[in-house]
Amino acid sequence: MGTEAAAVKILVIEDSESVLSMIGMFFQKEGIEGTFVADGNDGYREAMSGRYDCLIIDWMLPGMDGVTICRKVREAGIEVPIIMLTAKTSEADQVTGLETGADDYVTKPFSPAALMARIRAVTRRYGIRTADSGEEGIIRTKHFRINEKTREAFLDGEPVPNLTPKEFDLLAQFARHPRQVFTREQLIESVWGYDFYGDDRTVDVHVKRLRGKTEKDGRQFFHTVWGVGYRFEEPEDGA
Numbered sequence: 713m714g715t716e717a718a719a720v721k722i723l724v725i726e727d728s729e730s731v732l733s734m735i736g737m738f739f740q741k742e743g744i745e746g747t748f749v750a751d752g753n754d755g756y757r758e759a760m761s762g763r764y765d766c767l768i769i770d771w772m773l774p775g776m777d778g779v780t781i782c783r784k785v786r787e788a789g790i791e792v793p794i795i796m797l798t799a800k801t802s803e804a805d806q807v808t809g810l811e812t813g814a815d816d817y818v819t820k821p822f823s824p825a826a827l828m829a830r831i832r833a834v835t836r837r838y839g840i841r842t843a844d845s846g847e848e849g850i851i852r853t854k855h856f857r858i859n860e861k862t863r864e865a866f867l868d869g870e871p872v873p874n875l876t877p878k879e880f881d882l883l884a885q886f887a888r889h890p891r892q893v894f895t896r897e898q899l900i901e902s903v904w905g906y907d908f909y910g911d912d913r914t915v916d917v918h919v920k921r922l923r924g925k926t927e928k929d930g931r932q933f934f935h936t937v938w939g940v941g942y943r944f945e946e947p948e949d950g951a
Contacts (some may be wrong), residue, residue, distance in 0.1 A: 720835060721745045721763065725755030725781065726797060731820075735768070737746040737826035752776030759785050764792060766835055768827075769814075771798040779812050784811035791863050793834035795827075816905060833905065855933070855944045858884050868927055875925065877903045878903060882918050883926075886934065886944030895941040909938060915942075 722739065727734050727750045739746040747764070749755040752773035759767055759781060767785070771776040782794055796817040815834045818827055849861040852891050857866040860947070865872040865878055875883070881903045885894075894902075896915040919934050919942055926933055 718832075720765045721747070722757070722766045722768060722831070723747045723749065723758055723764040724768045724771060725752065726751050726768070726776065727751070727773055728770070731770075731797070734824060735827070738828070740826065750774075751853070752778070752781060756781045756784060758788070759792075760788060761789055762792070766831060766946050767792055767794045768831075769794060769796055771796055782814050783812045795834060797822075851884060853887050855881075855888060856887055858887055860884060872925055876921075879918055879922055879925070882915075884921060888941075889944070891943055891945050893937050893940055893943045897940065 722744055724732065724746055725734055726735070726748070729750075732748050732750070736748060744803075747758065748870075749758055752775035753777070755769070756776050759769075767782075769781055771778045773781075775820075777883050778796055778798075782796065782927045785794065797805045797820060798817055799820045808912055809864065818830055849859060851858040851860065855867075855868055859865075863877075865880060865883055865904070866873060872883075880883060882899065885899065899915050923934055931947055933944055933946055935945055937943055
């Protein structure tokens with residue numbers, strides 16, 4: 713991950729010594745600062761510190777299982793990318809992990825390169841990159857200011873309240889590409905990722921929620937393009 717990877721701090725909660733050793737050697741090669749915990753309870757306490765840019769959590773752990781850790785982290789409002797490691801291969805199990813709050817999963821056995829690809833993908837979605845505005849992590853439009861590092865969104869200087877992680881990601885995706893028409897499939901791929909389980913109605917629900925949280929006084933930002941998808945376009949009159 714080059715210079716970007718050197719800044720990434722990753723917590724790995726995994727009880728397999730061989731897996732920890734493999735990941736540890738790969739992190740060292742990539743310049744990633746890794747913290748490794750083998751017990752679920754200890755890992756949960758470390759995850760709650762909020763000091764990490766990414767969490768990698770095994771599904772089956774002594775003390776507290778990975779799904780419970782993931783759920784508790786999300787319930788605490790900690791916005792951090794989470795990758796689940798799992799030996800479970802059924803679609804139902806994978807959906808359970810994603811519904812609990814994980815952003816992605818890697819099925820064992822896996823290669824370091826495959827894990828690295830998932831780390832790059834989830835950290836990129838959480839704003840570890842430079843926005844087109846030239847100011848690191850900031851997206852500016854006429855009405856919106858979006859900070860991808862702190863995951864805060866402001867509308868005309870006022871915080872947009874109660875955005876869920878995916879609502880934030882969707883807003884950022886639209887704001888980065890004003891007036892571009894996205895199909896639902898394109899939005900699913902860019903916001904939810906290639907392993908998303910569900911249908912394109914999920915996009916409709918999230919757009920509806922974004923409209924409810926941002927479109928006041930008759931202003932419209934999210935436009936339906938019938939038969940295609942959606943585009944983000946701010947009113948020209950500044951209303």
